[in-house]
Amino acid sequence: MQPLKVGVIGVGRMGQRHCRVYANLRRAQLAGVCDANAQYGRQVAQQYDVPFYADVDELLANVDAVSLVTPTPQHFDLAMRCLALGKHVLIEKPITQTLAQAEQLALAAEASGLVVQVGHIERFNTAYIELKNVLENMQVLSANFRRLSPTEGSNFDVDVVLDLMIHDTNLVLDLMGQEPTWVSAHGLSVFSGTIDHAVAQLGFATGQLITVTASRVTENKIRSIDVTARQSYVECDLLNKSVLLHRHTIGEYLNHNHRGVKYRQESIVERIQIPFFESLFLELQHFVDCVLEGHPSSVAARDGLQALRLVDTIRADILRQLVVVDAQAALPAQPAAPERVLAR
Numbered sequence: 001m002q003p004l005k006v007g008v009i010g011v012g013r014m015g016q017r018h019c020r021v022y023a024n025l026r027r028a029q030l031a032g033v034c035d036a037n038a039q040y041g042r043q044v045a046q047q048y049d050v051p052f053y054a055d056v057d058e059l060l061a062n063v064d065a066v067s068l069v070t071p072t073p074q075h076f077d078l079a080m081r082c083l084a085l086g087k088h089v090l091i092e093k094p095i096t097q098t099l100a101q102a103e104q105l106a107l108a109a110e111a112s113g114l115v116v117q118v119g120h121i122e123r124f125n126t127a128y129i130e131l132k133n134v135l136e137n138m139q140v141l142s143a144n145f146r147r148l149s150p151t152e153g154s155n156f157d158v159d160v161v162l163d164l165m166i167h168d169t170n171l172v173l174d175l176m177g178q179e180p181t182w183v184s185a186h187g188l189s190v191f192s193g194t195i196d197h198a199v200a201q202l203g204f205a206t207g208q209l210i211t212v213t214a215s216r217v218t219e220n221k222i223r224s225i226d227v228t229a230r231q232s233y234v235e236c237d238l239l240n241k242s243v244l245l246h247r248h249t250i251g252e253y254l255n256h257n258h259r260g261v262k263y264r265q266e267s268i269v270e271r272i273q274i275p276f277f278e279s280l281f282l283e284l285q286h287f288v289d290c291v292l293e294g295h296p297s298s299v300a301a302r303d304g305l306q307a308l309r310l311v312d313t314i315r316a317d318i319l320r321q322l323v324v325v326d327a328q329a330a331l332p333a334q335p336a337a338p339e340r341v342l343a344r
């Protein structure tokens with residue numbers, strides 16, 4: 001079978017990662033790149049020894065499928081152009097900037113019969129995949145999703161809900177298989193003039209309570225999901241790829257040590273084996289497989305639309321009462337160092 005000819009539109013920070021992965025996928029061939037910044041685009045094209053196209057239509061004429069990795073405001077027009085020219089497209093998250101655009105794009109994607117995938121990369125995180133397996137036969141009561149980052153490294157042209165929390169709105173909807181019946185959210189604006197720290201609580205018709213926190217003012221990078229289920233407590237670390245299962249305490253005296261002293265078996269912690277594959281590799285491989293094998297993506301345009309719709313509801317609730325923190329204000333005084341007492 002011929003490899004799938006794939007192009008990348010937008011070769012900035014994330015687009016270059018797509019280029020690297022496509023260049024190493026067995027069933028794909030990186031066949032060209034396009035970027036609004038020609039000097040920059042040429043450099044990347046040279047690095048991968050592929051043609052550079054200044055014009056999107058020229059790139060589309062030479063490929064079967066593309067990754068769309070431009071800034072979010074450009075997603076809608078470019079994705080519609082790809083569909084009009086009959087090209088399969090992987091659109092980086094968020095699917096579009098506005099809900100109205102996402103609704104229109106989801107309809108167009110479904111009518112086209114083409115593979116349209118949205119870059120909700122955490123769906124391909126092997127720790128998340130194992131978490132879902134572990135929870136399959138459990139009754140989930142509540143969960144706590146945390147996506148916390150230091151200030152540097154985020155896209156400040158969009159708020160933290162659209163930039164970071166959208167990863168978790170997609171995971172929540174996937175895990176729960178239903179939309180929340182109520183949402184209550186609060187947020188802080190610390191330095192960007194928009195939401196920099198957000199906490200959302202989501203309630204479901206089946207009773208579960210989910211808390212989602214996203215931040216770009218936290219001096220530590222954390223990506224985690226903690227789940228309280230009737231049967232156990234599960235800790236999933238998406239960054240370091242680990243899943244820990246805390247089984248119920250057995251409240252009985254069970255054991256004797258060699259001196260005959262009884263001790264209590266308090267709890268059992270199981271560490272689940274997680275295969276260490278790069279999420280982006282699995283994500284792009286799934287896209288290529290769907291196109292070559294003619295089946296729809298498991299993260300389709302409609303999933304992108306639903307994640308964005310939940311983000312929109314959360315954001316609207318936060319903006320009703322956004323707390324603006326005066327970042328210039330003096331920090332609380334540190335407690336004075338204890339006076340040294342000189343020995344006489």
Ligand SMILES: NC(=O)c1ccc[n+]([C@@H]2O[C@H](COP(=O)([O-])OP(=O)(O)OC[C@H]3O[C@@H](n4cnc5c(N)ncnc54)[C@H](O)[C@@H]3O)[C@@H](O)[C@H]2O)c1
Nearest residue numbers: 010011012013014015035036037069070071072092093121
């Ligand atoms: N899945 C993830 O974890 C993840 C991580 C980072 C970024 N992203 C998403 O990827 C997208 C790009 O983010 P980034 O950080 O790489 O941005 P970036 O600014 O680093 O790169 C964007 C590139 O697109 C080019 N571009 C802009 N308009 C264009 C157009 N009309 N045609 C062709 N090229 C154009 C720019 O010149 C630039 O090189 C965003 O939608 C972002 O949300 C996703």
